[in-house]
Amino acid sequence: MHSVRLGLIQFAATDDKASNLERATALVRRAAQAGAPLICLQELFTTVYFPLCPTNNQFFDLAEPVDGPTIQRMSALACELGIFLLAPIYEEANGGRFFNSAVLIGDDGKIIGVTRKNHIPRIHIDHPTWGEIDEKHYFEPGMNGYPVWNTPLGRIGVLICHDRHFPEAARLLALEGADIVLVPSASRGIPDVGDPLDAWLIELRAHAIANMYYVGAVNRVGLEQGERFLGHSVIIGPDGVVLQMAGGEDAVICADLDLDTVRATRIARGFLRDRRPDTYTGLSK
Amino acid sequence: MHSVRLGLIQFAATDDKASNLERATALVRRAAQAGAPLICLQELFTTVYFPLCPTNNQFFDLAEPVDGPTIQRMSALACELGIFLLAPIYEEANGGRFFNSAVLIGDDGKIIGVTRKNHIPRIHIDHPTWGEIDEKHYFEPGMNGYPVWNTPLGRIGVLICHDRHFPEAARLLALEGADIVLVPSASRGIPDVGDPLDAWLIELRAHAIANMYYVGAVNRVGLEQGERFLGHSVIIGPDGVVLQMAGGEDAVICADLDLDTVRATRIARGFLRDRRPDTYTGLSK
Numbered sequence: 001m002h003s004v005r006l007g008l009i010q011f012a013a014t015d016d017k018a019s020n021l022e023r024a025t026a027l028v029r030r031a032a033q034a035g036a037p038l039i040c041l042q043e044l045f046t047t048v049y050f051p052l053c054p055t056n057n058q059f060f061d062l063a064e065p066v067d068g069p070t071i072q073r074m075s076a077l078a079c080e081l082g083i084f085l086l087a088p089i090y091e092e093a094n095g096g097r098f099f100n101s102a103v104l105i106g107d108d109g110k111i112i113g114v115t116r117k118n119h120i121p122r123i124h125i126d127h128p129t130w131g132e133i134d135e136k137h138y139f140e141p142g143m144n145g146y147p148v149w150n151t152p153l154g155r156i157g158v159l160i161c162h163d164r165h166f167p168e169a170a171r172l173l174a175l176e177g178a179d180i181v182l183v184p185s186a187s188r189g190i191p192d193v194g195d196p197l198d199a200w201l202i203e204l205r206a207h208a209i210a211n212m213y214y215v216g217a218v219n220r221v222g223l224e225q226g227e228r229f230l231g232h233s234v235i236i237g238p239d240g241v242v243l244q245m246a247g248g249e250d251a252v253i254c255a256d257l258d259l260d261t262v263r264a265t266r267i268a269r270g271f272l273r274d275r276r277p278d279t280y281t282g283l284s285k
Numbered sequence: 286m287h288s289v290r291l292g293l294i295q296f297a298a299t300d301d302k303a304s305n306l307e308r309a310t311a312l313v314r315r316a317a318q319a320g321a322p323l324i325c326l327q328e329l330f331t332t333v334y335f336p337l338c339p340t341n342n343q344f345f346d347l348a349e350p351v352d353g354p355t356i357q358r359m360s361a362l363a364c365e366l367g368i369f370l371l372a373p374i375y376e377e378a379n380g381g382r383f384f385n386s387a388v389l390i391g392d393d394g395k396i397i398g399v400t401r402k403n404h405i406p407r408i409h410i411d412h413p414t415w416g417e418i419d420e421k422h423y424f425e426p427g428m429n430g431y432p433v434w435n436t437p438l439g440r441i442g443v444l445i446c447h448d449r450h451f452p453e454a455a456r457l458l459a460l461e462g463a464d465i466v467l468v469p470s471a472s473r474g475i476p477d478v479g480d481p482l483d484a485w486l487i488e489l490r491a492h493a494i495a496n497m498y499y500v501g502a503v504n505r506v507g508l509e510q511g512e513r514f515l516g517h518s519v520i521i522g523p524d525g526v527v528l529q530m531a532g533g534e535d536a537v538i539c540a541d542l543d544l545d546t547v548r549a550t551r552i553a554r555g556f557l558r559d560r561r562p563d564t565y566t567g568l569s570k
């Protein structure tokens with residue numbers, strides 16, 4: 001059995017980047033002490049979820065290059081603890097290009113790869129519990145697709161928050177052989193779905209079942225702009241079963257993933273074998 | 286409000302085609318009397334689910350052309366009752382080609398269109414409650430894609446049983462503008478998913494949420510080859526909520542679908558607007 005302990009971290013962010021980094025560092029240490037060699041932080045972990053705030057171009061100043069101080073610090077931490085760490089940040093690339101990104105760092109502190117959020121939401125709903133979300137103002141859509149990183153802990157793919165609403169993205173990670181899909185998020189639910197926790201779980205469990213991989217989804221908690229994030233970070237098996245789930249407060253959760261299950265499930269269901277790519281051309285038009 | 290009452294019919298089939306036709310006819314009448322102008326029967330409604338039996342080429346003799354006696358009879362029934370009817374049959378086309386098909390018949394008795402099952406399962410599991418399923422022996426994979434039929438009752442798409450395990454297929458129907466997706470099935474669950482009813486609902490609800498349409502899924506009931514079909518035919522809204530669900534016995538269920546909700550939900554979520562077709566080319570390779 002090829003078993004990997006996955007640790008997920010959710011916490012309430014503040015306006016102060018330094019204190020968020022402190023908090024994240026402490027919780028990563030806790031997850032590592034709990035024996036997790038693979039740890040995932042939440043979307044935009046160093047900042048508040050500013051697309052929820054009134055539009056303000058000063059938020060662009062929160063962005064950092066992939067080799068900036070935040071990732072340097074997380075690299076040192078990963079190296080010290082001997083862990084693989086997914087650190088989602090607001091990325092500024094050359095020439096003033098801004099992305100919602102997640103950086104996978106190896107246990108030697110080196111960057112393995114970067115996934116950039118591909119699907120960028122813009123939400124306006126006349127509803128008391130749904131304010132504006134204007135991500136299209138802050139983030140260029142990712143252009144490097146849905147990479148899967150081959151690590152000693154398995155093949156790891158990433159869906160960043162809104163990306164999880166797109167079954168196409170979830171499937172592409174399976175086609176690249178993902179064993180584990182990490183989903184750093186900042187979610188309060190889905191517009192026009194009554195029960196936000198129900199919707200959070202249905203989508204993620206459906207991805208696990210259809211694609212026959214483990215899902216580890218981190219969701220932030222806390223109150224920002226008068227709205228509460230859902231939390232309930234969750235680890236789900238290829239059978240769609242919830243292995244571990246957090247509540248609505250700061251938390252570290254861990255579960256042991258048996259990666260051999262992924263292959264066995266793919267043989268049992270045949271869902272990849274039975275695909276009909278010849279009939280799917282309409283999806284990319 | 287553009288409201289349509291959808292009726293779903295599930296029943297235990299016998300080895301006798303004539304008696305299955307009688308039973309289906311009686312239940313279609315019952316659904317029509319309950320006020321449903323749109324009615325859906327189960328996969329291969331005139332026969333047992335023979336891919337579950339030991340392989341036997343005599344089962345090919347159960348197939349009929351689309352203009353054969355079964356559909357002629359269902360056309361007369363649809364015309365008499367003034368209903369739209371989805372009738373799934375074992376289809377034999379020109380030259381000994383065999384398909385698992387569903388025929389949509391209009392309220393004038395004319396055939397609106399035919400959907401052929403695109404994904405053909407072949408399952409072998411060493412498990413006491415999972416026998417062989419050898420559909421690949423009996424059915425050629427469909428080659429006419431995922432049509433959506435524009436009717437006075439809304440735009441109707443079809444996923445036949447195994448097709449529902451493929452998020453690509455569910456999405457293509459949304460891209461063609463489906464308001465209602467009908468899913469005639471013969472399911473006992475999913476291999477390596479513990480709770481079959483749970484899996485049945487997660488997949489269907491996830492399709493409804495991601496694609497923002499109504500789902501009406503019919504599943505057969507009864508004991509065949511010592512195995513029990515799950516039943517639990519279900520009608521689900523674009524919010525993922527179960528509107529009506531049957532149990533494990535013969536049943537007719539109905540629900541009123543507000544088709545205006547489909548458009549409103551697509552505006553609220555923006556999930557079609559925010560798609561990234563440029564990043565999905567890998568799905569059709």
